[in-house]
Amino acid sequence: MKAKADMNCVGKTFCAFILLTIAVAMVPMDNIRVSKIAGSSVNLTCGDISRADLVSIVWKIRPRTGNHCALAYRMDLNKTDRTNCSERMDWKSSPETDSALWIRQVTLTEEGCYICETATSGGNLHRTYTLTVLVPPEVTLTCDSNGTAVCKAAAGKPGAQVSWDPNGDPRTELENHTDGTVTVLSMYSSKETSITCLVSHPAWNTTQSKECPSDMFLQCFAICAGLLGIFFILVFIFFCKLHCGSIYQTDVTHLWRTEHDCPTAPTHNVQDSNEQQELEPYASYVQKENVIYNTVYEVTVSEDLPPGLQSAT
Ligand SMILES: *[C@@H]1O[C@H](CO)[C@@H](O)[C@H](O)[C@H]1NC(C)=O
Ligand SMILES: *[C@@H]1O[C@H](CO)[C@@H](O)[C@H](O)[C@H]1NC(C)=O
Ligand SMILES: *[C@@H]1O[C@H](CO)[C@@H](O)[C@H](O)[C@H]1NC(C)=O
Ligand SMILES: *[C@@H]1O[C@H](CO)[C@@H](O)[C@H](O)[C@H]1NC(C)=O
Ligand SMILES: *[C@@H]1O[C@H](CO)[C@@H](O)[C@H](O)[C@H]1NC(C)=O
Ligand SMILES: *[C@@H]1O[C@H](CO)[C@@H](O)[C@H](O)[C@H]1NC(C)=O
Numbered sequence: 001m002k003a004k005a006d007m008n009c010v011g012k013t014f015c016a017f018i019l020l021t022i023a024v025a026m027v028p029m030d031n032i033r034v035s036k037i038a039g040s041s042v043n044l045t046c047g048d049i050s051r052a053d054l055v056s057i058v059w060k061i062r063p064r065t066g067n068h069c070a071l072a073y074r075m076d077l078n079k080t081d082r083t084n085c086s087e088r089m090d091w092k093s094s095p096e097t098d099s100a101l102w103i104r105q106v107t108l109t110e111e112g113c114y115i116c117e118t119a120t121s122g123g124n125l126h127r128t129y130t131l132t133v134l135v136p137p138e139v140t141l142t143c144d145s146n147g148t149a150v151c152k153a154a155a156g157k158p159g160a161q162v163s164w165d166p167n168g169d170p171r172t173e174l175e176n177h178t179d180g181t182v183t184v185l186s187m188y189s190s191k192e193t194s195i196t197c198l199v200s201h202p203a204w205n206t207t208q209s210k211e212c213p214s215d216m217f218l219q220c221f222a223i224c225a226g227l228l229g230i231f232f233i234l235v236f237i238f239f240c241k242l243h244c245g246s247i248y249q250t251d252v253t254h255l256w257r258t259e260h261d262c263p264t265a266p267t268h269n270v271q272d273s274n275e276q277q278e279l280e281p282y283a284s285y286v287q288k289e290n291v292i293y294n295t296v297y298e299v300t301v302s303e304d305l306p307p308g309l310q311s312a313t
Pocket of ligand 3: 078
């Protein structure tokens with residue numbers, strides 16, 4: 001008798017446990033998680049409900065931050081109502097044909113719970129969504145000549161995962177912003193010639209990578225620039241020599257002409273005669289000018305003479 005009662009109790013407990021497990025398992029099943037990238041559009045549906053049985057639909061919106069809002073529709077009155085809902089939130093189309101909720105451009109303020117409550121002649125139904133907004137971070141990489149690189153994934157939600165190639169032991173700093181976004185700073189020192197920062201985030205389907213310009217490249221660049229500079233200096237010297245060389249040659253011929261003991265090449269003779277021809281008209285001009293100057297002088301002298309002497313000249 002006692003054993004039977006115990007068995008009964010165990011059976012009841014077991015049943016209660018099963019029911020509780022099912023109930024617990026049912027709750028997350030009912031809560032649908034939706035992740036959307038900031039700026040994208042979202043449509044949340046209430047599930048398949050027969051239009052004929054429908055009495056009313058209410059969307060209860062409970063953002064993580066900010067005011068609650070609601071959108072309601074009553075079939076019998078064909079009437080819609082809304083309280084406090086942002087303009088970006090509305091029925092996808094007319095609620096009498098489609099009970100889906102449409103959020104045009106999700107932002108972090110739209111994060112939270114979205115509950116669709118439908119009353120039908122057969123009973124009430126509700127469906128709950130948890131909306132999470134993903135914000136892709138802005139990735140920047142700064143590299144210094146010491147081989148230290150700082151990779152920054154700014155204002156991402158959730159915080160980005162930063163790794164390095166080659167794999168190392170970076171120093172990571174997190175900065176939590178009030179809007180829920182996180183800035184991740186990863187500092188890495190390496191003796192390698194090239195280092196790459198790899199950033200992964202749920203808002204992207206691929207890993208973004210940024211590479212530091214390698215020291216090898218910088219060294220090559222410096223060497224190339226140096227060689228180019230030397231080349232230009234050589235070219236300059238060459239042209240200078242070419243130009244200055246001709247001046248030097250004429251100087252030498254002058255020297256040879258004054259010092260008469262040098263053997264005279266035929267080319268120099270030609271040059272000499274040319275120079276003499278060039279010089280001779282100049283010499284005659286100088287002589288003529290002297291004559292003019294002399295006559296002018298004589299005239300002035302004659303003018304300065306006392307009137308008695310003028311007739312003598
Ligand atoms: C949501 O519904 C609207 C209106 O029908 C449509 O323009 C938009 O593309 C839909 N968005 C998504 C993500 O399906
Ligand atoms: C609407 O917002 C106001 C504040 O702006 C708040 O007092 C009120 O309770 C909100 N109404 C609902 C239905 O959430
Ligand atoms: C319900 O109201 C909308 C306008 O709010 C109207 O276009 C529509 O025809 C109405 N439907 C019925 C069945 O009266
Ligand atoms: C490079 O390292 C030296 C010493 O290790 C330091 O004094 C210098 O400031 C560093 N340069 C840069 C650009 O970080
Ligand atoms: C930022 O938030 C994370 C948890 O989300 C926490 O572990 C970390 O210590 C916070 N960092 C700062 C600087 O507050
Ligand atoms: C990643 O996303 C881009 C558009 O953002 C798309 O074109 C591409 O096919 C996607 N790749 C994968 C593997 O999903």
